[in-house]
Amino acid sequence: MEATHRFEGMKTGARDGRRVGLRLYDRCEVVLTGPDAFVDAAVRYLWPQARPVPGHDDLPQVRLVLGRIAPGLVAGAPRRRVTLYSSPDGHVPDFNEGVEYTGVPGVDRLVLNPHTGSHFLMAGHRVCVVNPEFEAGKRDALRVVKQLVTTAFEAVGVVTVHASAFALGGEAVAVAGPAGAGKTSTVLAAVVAGARMVANDKLYARTDTDGTQVRGWTDPIRVIDAPGHRKRSATLATYFAGDADRVVVDPLPLRTVVLARVGTPSVPVRCEELDRTAGLLLLRREVLPPRVRWLGTEPSPASDPASPTADRFLRLTYGYRDAARAMGLLMRRLGA
Incomplete structure (x- = not known):
């Protein structure tokens, strides 16, 4: 009963x-x-x-x-x-x-x-x-x-950025792009190559005179096991089998943003430098508006929070089957 x-x-x-x-x-x-x-x-x-x-x-x-x-x-x-x-x-x-x-x-x-x-x-x-x-x-x-x-x-000036990220050498590398661009695929390929996971789809970013620090939300990972297959969802705990050493919890400085272009067919693998001014504009377009306060108990958002910034912007283009080669090229560009 x-x-x-x-x-x-x-x-x-x-x-x-x-x-x-x-x-x-x-x-x-x-x-x-x-x-x-x-x-x-x-x-x-x-x-x-x-x-x-x-x-x-x-x-x-x-x-x-x-x-x-x-x-x-x-x-x-x-x-x-x-x-x-x-x-x-x-x-x-x-x-x-x-x-x-x-x-x-x-x-x-x-x-x-x-x-x-x-x-x-x-x-x-x-x-x-x-x-x-x-x-x-x-x-x-x-x-x-x-x-x-x-x-x-x-409430303390943090913004949410629609981007994924991985950690390398004590810094975060954000991966941005529209839906379907391959943000998650790029981050997971980087993890296979030795990086650590920061976020799958959303970043909390706080910016001051020293730059931007980010940490990730815990959204489940949506992965495609093979080209043409439907996406499946797995929590971070499931995907990483509870191994917390593979995921970064603390804030990390954001220095590099990668704009991903990942396709199903094989294409020439390219990693190109982007103009910083253009890159900053693209990054700031991915900042989500403050959430609607529909519960009625939420604190008001901080006024005019600082926009996220980074020092370097890259465009990475590759086909799904060429992920390992693309990561090799990206890691060399990042000095890993």
């Missing part, structure tokens, strides 16, 4: 499950609560940036509840459309526009993601994600965690 869980005066049928406190990026602490499978999946997803901490009640809390809200809870409540995430490339079809219900008793805010069926119930620093489907609910609960982390960074 399911126990009845009470969330600020609201009833939803669910098992409480486990509770774990995590410190993320040495900055943001959060308590995750929900079914064992959710907590386990979240810890894997957030690896290696998550460290266990005591789950104090005054920390932000994200709870996943497998169930539905009472049908009459939002009946007659005023509603309006809200933006959950504004993606410049439009690649988040199930997390963009939502519906907010106002005046719901017992909560500060209640938002529905109509694409997944998740209801987000916000009360103080607690967020309860209610969905009868585990996978959809887990995905949306992890989006709340990412919202908390990213907005905490944005």
Whole structure:
């Protein structure tokens, strides 16, 4: 028999499950609560940036509840459309526009993601994600965690850059380019060649008079096993078999940006120097806008954060089958 869980005066049928406190990026602490499978999946997803901490009640809390809200809870409540995430490339079809219900008793805010069926119930620093489907609910609960982390960074002038990166000689090499350009493929090929992973798709970048330092978000890796095959997704923990030595956790100075052009057919392998002024413009185009503050508890972003910078820009062109040769040429250019 399911126990009845009470969330600020609201009833939803669910098992409480486990509770774990995590410190993320040495900055943001959060308590995750929900079914064992959710907590386990979240810890894997957030690896290696998550460290266990005591789950104090005054920390932000994200709870996943497998169930539905009472049908009459939002009946007659005023509603309006809200933006959950504004993606410049439009690649988040199930997390963009939502519906907010106002005046719901017992909560500060209640938002529905109509694409997944998740209801987000916000009360103080607690967020309860209610969905009868585990996978959809887990995905949306992890989006709340990412919202908390990213907005905490944005409050101190950190920007998010749409780029991948690897570490070489104590410095980060960012790999930029549009969707499908081969950013992940290039980073993974660099890792095979002896580099360490920094990020698969998103970088947190902080810039001051000494330059830009970056660290990576823990997005799962989407890999293609062979040309023409569909992409599959794997968490960093799975891909690197829990070997934290292969992934860089701490911030690294960004000195070089590689603009990738990777294609399916074999093409001449090229690694060309780019004009720094043109490269900086291209890099700054990959800076994502501040996240929409839809939870209602996020701190305001810093005004006019500094744009990321780098000293050197390269364009790397190769076909998937020539990745090893391309990495040899790139590593020589980087002085490795």
